[in-house]
Amino acid sequence: MTLTIQRHQDGKTGTATFDIASLRVTTLLGAFYEIKAKLDPTLTFDAGCRSGVCGRCAVRVNGRETLACSHTLQGDEHIEPLQYHPILRDLKVDTSQAHAKIVSEDSRRDEALIPSVSTPEEESRYRLQTDCILCDCCYSACPVLAVTPDFLGPFALTRVWRYVVDPRFEEQDASRLETVQKNGIWDCTLCGECTTVCPQHIDPKSDILHLRTASLQAGHTDPTFAQQSFGVPDFGGGFGF
DSSP states (O other), X not given: OEEEEEEEETTEEEEEEEEOTTSOOSBHHHHHHHIIIXXXXXXXXXXXXXXXXXXXXEEEETTEEEXXXXXXXOSSEEEEOOTTSOEEETTEEOOHHHHTTSOOOGGGOOGGGSOSOOOHHHHHHHTTGGGOOOOOHHHHXXXXXXXXXXXXXXXXXXXXXXHHSOGGGGGGHHHHHHHTTTTTTTTOOOOOHXXXXXXXXXXXXXXXXXXXXXXXXXXXXOHHHHHOOOOOOOOSSOOOO
């Protein structure tokens, strides 16, 4: 069993292959620690809780995003850092630029006017969205970012929907919906890759669809749809019989 890890060190990019058959590990993160301790102390990766809560150990395994601490080793695997993030070293990336796209809610609410407790029914509407751990798996898996770097990204849009659906913040819905019209909900291809890789089983694709519906109800339009022409076809003089 081998791990081929994409390396980025001192301005150089390459790969390193490690035979881990003799290492007593079951998870990918466990293998990282063993490699660093016994085979290559220069290997750099990120990790925190080791229990799927902090999201810091997210990487790409055979082209698919996952948490290293939750990934069970299954054979020879190719490991890469997350896409669309500046690489600091090896598998460690800078997530600050991606997280900066999250629309700040602190400036949009007056805590003194907001009830501190929701009813169970109200909370059930956004409970799943609050489980986001900002692991960036959905962001790395999103194909839109390959062509539109300014796209807000799945987790940022999920965060917006979390507050739109919360009745305690309904007075700010209009301004929140305004923030996702450009480089946001209409740019999404609805491919569902974000939903597939989410370790928390959140469905950003569904959240984006809900935001589109709410936007249409608020008077916004899909700019792509608006640009399309639906003229009557010209049949060149009509039909001949």
